[in-house]
C-alpha cells in the first residue's frame with residue numbers, strides 16, 4: 001500500500017519525488033543517482049558491513065542503506081566529511097581485496113566493487129592489501145571461492161542462510177584471517193551446498209565466481225599467471241607515482257570493451273518450490289547477438 005504514497009526528499013539541495021517508505025538506495029537509483037554502496041543488495045536489504053554508503057540525514061551522519069524514504073527528509077552526500085567517510089570505508093575494503101580489474105574475469109559491468117571504486121575514484125589506495133593464507137576452492141563444478149578476494153561483506157551468508165534457508169555458509173570472525181566457511185570448514189563439494197548459485201549472483205566481487213566466466217572473460221584475462229602476476233605488480237608500483245584514477249580509467253574502458261561478448265540471461269532455481277529467478281552471465285567470445 002505504501003508503494004502508492006509519494007514523498008519529496010531533498011538530496012544535495014535538489015528536490016526529488018518518488019515512493020515513500022522505499023529503501024533510499026533504490027529510490028535514488030530510480031532517479032539515476034548512485035549512492036556508493038557495496039554490501040547493500042536490493043534483494044537482501046541492509047547488511048551494514050561495508051561502511052561505504054555514508055550520508056548526512058537531517059544533520060546526522062548515518063549509513064544510507066538503513067534509511068527508507070519519508071516526506072521532508074534532508075540528505076547530503078556531497079559534503080567533504082561524508083566523502084571522506086565513504087572513501088575510508090572503501091579503503092578498508094581494499095585492504096582485503098586486490099584490485100586487478102583489467103585482468104579480472106569479473107570486470108563485466110556487474111562488479112559492484114569495481115563500479116564503486118570507479119564512482120568514488122580514490123586518489124590512492126591507503127591501506128596495503130593483506131593476502132590471506134588459504135587457497136582458492138575449485139571443488140564445485142559451477143563456481144569457485146577465492147578467500148584472497150573476499151571482502152567479508154556477508155551478502156552470500158544472507159542469501160544462503162535467510163533466503164535459500166540452506167544454512168551452508170558462515171563467516172568465522174574469530175579466525176586470525178576470517179573467511180567464508182562451507183558447513184563450518186569443509187570443501188564446497190563436500191558440503192551441503194546444493195549449487196543453487198544464489199551466493200554467487202549476490203557476491204559484489206570475484207570472491208565467488210561462476211566457472212562459465214573463467215578464464216577468458218576479457219581481452220587480458222586468459223594470460224598465464226606467470227605473465228599476469230608481474231603485470232599486476234608493475235601496475236601497483238605505477239599507482240604509487242601516477243595515482244589510482246588513470247588505472248581506474250583503463251579498467252572502466254576495459255569493462256565497456258567486454259560488453260558485446262557477455263551474454264546475460266535469467267534462470268530459475270529448481271531446488272525448491274519457490275522458483276527464485278537469478279541472473280546468470282556467460283562470456284561467449286563473440287558479440288552475443290551475432
Ligand code: SF4
Nearest residue numbers: 100101104111114206
Ligand atoms: S572483482 Fe571487481 S573490483 Fe575486484 S579486481 Fe575484479 S573487477 Fe576489479
Ligand code: SF4
Nearest residue numbers: 160193194196197199
Ligand atoms: S550455492 Fe546456494 S546452497 Fe550453495 S552455498 Fe551458495 S547459496 Fe548456499
Ligand code: SF4
Nearest residue numbers: 150151153154156203
Ligand atoms: S564471498 Fe563474496 S558475498 Fe561472500 S562475504 Fe566474500 S565478498 Fe561477500
Ligand code: FES
Nearest residue numbers: 040048050051065
Ligand atoms: S551499503 Fe550501507 S554499510 Fe554497506
